[in-house]
Amino acid sequence: EAQVTQNPRYLITVTGKKLTVTCSQNMNHEYMSWYRQDPGLGLRQIYYSMNVEVTDKGDVPEGYKVSRKEKRNFPLILESPSPNQTSLYFCASSSGLEFYNEQFFGPGTRLTVL
C-alpha cells in the first residue's frame, strides 16, 4: 500500500530534550516536506526537500532541522524543543518537483513539550 508513515504518533517530552520524528514514504517520491498544524493557522511548512541531500527552509524553520540521506526518509529533528513547538506535525511527499503534483500526507505526530 502506498503510504507515508510517521513515528511516533504521539510524544510528550520536556523542554530541551532532543527528539526526532521519523517520516518514510514507499512511493519513490522525490519531494518531501514537513508541516506543523496549529488551531486557526492551517498548515505551515517547516522544511522541504527536492531530492536526496537537498533541503530548504519553509515558512517556519526556526528550532527545527531535517536531513535527507535517503530518498524514502525525511526525519524532523528538534535539537532543543520548547513549549511553543507543541503542535501537530505532518510529513508529506509528492512525485515531482512541480507544485502540480499531489501531496500525500502522513497520519500526523502530536507533540507536547512541557
Next chain:
Amino acid sequence: GESVGLHLPTLSVQEGDNSIINCAYSNSASDYFIWYKQESGKGPQFIIDIRSNMDKRQGQRVTVLLNKTVKHLSLQIAATQPGDSAVYFCAEKLTFGGGTRVLVKP
C-alpha cells in the same frame, strides 16, 4: 507575502443539502489551487485542484470554482453526506488557509 484564507471556521449543513466552502487569496499571480479534506485523526487528503487557466473543475460530487477577478475560490459539495464531515483546506501551491470545519447534521 502570500496568504490564503477561508471565510468561515465552521459550516453546519443538513445531510443531503449542498455545501459551499469559500476561500480568498491575495496574490493575483497565483496559478494553482488545491482543496484538501482532513478527517479527524488523519492527515489532509487531496480532493481536487484547479489551475488559473480554468474557471471551474468538477469531480465526483465536488466542484471547484475560481474567480480570478476577485481572487476567490469555492468548493461545492453536492448532496452532503455524513462522511463529508471534516475540515477542508484550500491551498495555493504549498500555502494553506486556516481550514473550515464542515458539520453534517442528520
